[in-house]
Amino acid sequence: MPTFKELGLKQELLDAVEKLGFTEPTKVQELAIPTILASQRDLIALAQTGTGKTGAFGLPALNQIDTNSDNVQVLVLSPTRELAIQIARDLKDFAKYQKGVKTVAVYGGANISTQIKALNNGCQVVIGTPGRMLDLINRKKLDVRNVRTLVLDEADEMLNMGFQDDLDAILADTPREKQTLLFSATMPKAIAKMSAKYMNNPEEIEVGERNAGAKNVEHHYYMVHAKNRFEALKRIVDMNPDVYGIIFCRTRRETSEIAAKLNKDGYDVDLLNGDLSQAQRDDVMNRFRTKELELLVATDVAARGLDVNELTHVINYNLPDDLEVYIHRSGRTGRAGNSGIAISIIHTRETRRIRDLEKMSGKDFIKKEVPSGEEICGIRMLDLIDTIKDTKVNEDQLQKFLPQAMEKLAEMDREALIKKFLSVEFNQFLDYYSNSNDLNAQGGNDRKGSRNNDRGGRNDRGGRSGGRDRGITEAGYERFFINVGRRDGLNPVRLMGLVNEQLNGSKPDFGKIDLQNNFSFFEVETGYEGALTNGVTGAKFEGRDVAVERAQDDKKSNSGGGGRSGGGRRKSNDGGFPKGKRKSGNRKRSRK
Template sequence: MTYFNDFDINENIKKAIKEMGFEEPSPIQEKAIPEILSGRDLIGQAQTGTGKTAAFGIPLINQITTAPHVQTIILTPTRELAIQVSGELQKLSKYMKIRTLPIYGGQSIGHQIRALKQGVQIVIGTPGRIQDHLRRKTLRLDKVRAVVLDEADEMLDMGFIDDIENILKQVNTDRKTLLFSATMPPAIRKLSRRYMNSPVTVSINKSEVTAPSIDQVYFKVLERNKQESLCRILDSKDPELGIIFCRTKKGVAELTEALQARGYLADGLHGDLTQSQRDAVMKKFRDSSIEFLVATDVAARGIDVNDVSHVINYDIPQDPESYVHRIGRTGRAGKSGEALTLVTPREMKHLRSIEAEIKMAIPSHAVPSIEEVVEKQQQSWKNLITDQLNDDEDLSLFNALTEELLEQYEAKDIVRSLMKLNFSSAIGESDDGYNFGETGGAKGMIRFFINVGRNVNMSPKVLIEEISNAVGIPGKAVGRIDIFENFTFVEVPEDVAPFVYEALRYSRINGARVNLEPAKPRPKRENRPRPARPSR
């Protein structure tokens, strides 16, 4: 096992690391620090939450002198990440006479110019604001000894590739270049070939990111009551601080509004917010004035809050890399965390691809029932009521109405009614699925009609695999199957029927677009069409 004391670094840095509470390096730190200390260019493939800031920060600080000029420049995609990296480097250099400066848009450029004139050794900034200073000639890069591209793939996604190239062209050519990225798209590889000198590549596998401090679970939910399912999960899990990921800006706005209407302390973060609005939301999240931050992937870039107890994927991520990146925002600094993913029937295949990429099966949990939520919340509701009873506030205003109600009804019935009235938004609606009516299936089964049959090479094996993969049930749970030339009937258990309905309703089987609908009940004397016989 390697310890920080094993590295050939300044004793003042070791002292700062010990004060920060770290003894042994993370996997990316263990692999990257010796390579950077040796003077090599380096490509580090690692997600947020793996300790990559210290991986490049420790060796760079170790090699910086007290000369009052910029010796290291670090490019980040967002101001939040710039501030975070700056804070981390300040802690690491606490006992060394080194000044770091984050520079980014939204802050007074005059303040930044004055700080640069006083002399700083490390500049951390967004590409746009770095470019502004280069144009004003308030920042010189001719004495820079190291350049770091942090979260390079995200800078690429945000359209900074041209800015990065313009900056690299102005940096002292006798330098080392360090590139850190969660993924390695072609444009990033091209950038490394052009501006790096025989770089060594270090990477960590997915399991080192996701385990052991993050518990992962997914919930099968219906598209039609996804919000209701989320609220039940939140009430059951009772997160201390959570980030809820949505796919689109519209989705963030709608979900934030729905959560606020139901009394949750939530706020949204998306690309349409101004910088001041974004800062206000982040401040509320950091000081726990809100419990839930609802965000898109782009808006959440650079967020680093150690106390996030839960990451909730309201919309499943677009790719496995995004999934790993998202869930890495919990379980930070040695703390435990939970990653919860809501999966609709049509997204089951997508979930399977994520499981294949991270090389583990994510366990499935059922969405809590209303009864389970009520049971979980009873103690907190009781506390609210007793706190009110113990309050010194004068309640005589309600005396007349109270007496009138007690004359007409039993006290326990009044309390039950008031409880339901007050906490109905927390309980939610009781609509858990579809009412398919009578479909002619066996007892406990729902019978569906599918508009294709042997004409698309339908077979029991093909249909069972489609249902099993889409809903996550064993094939033997599928009931009777009747396949005809141009249509098919299939029976499935009543409890999974809504998921089968949403998964296969407008899907493809053997490449053919299919439509699935609840079957009509069989007539008492049903003249069933016979399967077509092949001609002799």
């Protein structure tokens, strides 16, 4: 393993790296830095989040800056303001001993006047989001005509977020002769097109397998009926007392609903979505980084750029529509040499998508059973006992109260004392899970079933699945009729897009989609009837007026289950299981 000095960096940068405590370059840094410094060739670097990408492009870019000029020489584009802020902070640390080097971060959600003032004072490095950067260029406050190094960080995510037009406009103002560095975690076809459009004979380096997740992350999935998804989430959290992670949701509304429910049930949780102001976002992130929060409920867009290295879990409340996004999500855990677990809660028609993820990532996904209430209580009891054993006793302060306590408890033997203590701390928890149902569901393509089911089932978006009779709706779903079909150019993807668009971006779970020539049937998770019949009806599809109505009632299966509402770690002021509080040095829980 070469040292940073052997990579060809200036002494000022080496001093800064040493000050930051970095001793050896990461793999992507080892490959990228000398490549960037040795020539002006463009570069595509494929590497997962948390592998040191900022240093891989930031250090050589800073190494080549002309400090005698105040022209903008390095332009770094990132998909989110959080990531832009993080990159700017890292580059400032790297440039700590470089006299005359100035960096400015520009992004939405902050005062543009302050950013304009910083640009007017002169700088060589600008880091920002595409929207704000283009706004400043159009106002003629940001001059990119002298850019020497252009960095597209998280390029795949910028395309997923719809920044193609902004990128085109920004790059149109930059010089033809520049070095373009494209960093991405995945390599979808859109990235290949981007490199062909923006880059000149790029060199390519790859750290790890293409489109693969971090090697020290395990991938688990739980299969439940849609109506039991939230209850399954709570059980998964309860069976992991030391959980410190992110719950990924599809929509802002979903993050709000889940965070509110978990807060009500006494979990240390907050949400992160695009509705938050920058001040609110900073507050949430500060509490999460200091482990005041054990869980963060977030959308993919809001979570981009989070820099937290100790996450134990990433939980997919829903699988993302674009499976490559899963790679980004799972990459939030298992960072900086730590191990982690990526968990997905799926419904019975998504086993094919799990197979697709396995094929894409080269990882085995382990099917787990949602634990019973008895199993969870056993886990929580042992965790409580471990917490007690690890609790430090302040002998000096306790000594004055000990005689009275010993006198009070003198008549109780050891076993009775233990029973009483556990009952005080545990009764409500035991009560909540006393009659809990089995939440596990078996899909038609479940590995526990016959392999013949895999051959006989079809994908999760339509047709027969698992031998279930046509016309029988799965528990947790409702079946609807729509007056367009194959003849109109309808397919499952266009149908879901039509529904999601008319529901203002809300993305319900879809079940079976049954396409006919002139009409179709589709299943959607329970609770969307009003939104569908009122919101989608009247829309246009290929010139036709769309009509949606509830299909005739189907026989419903009685599978599923689910516990009572509430539960989990109940708040102590409700008389329930006390809300957890992290202790310094560990994440065991104690009574407040």
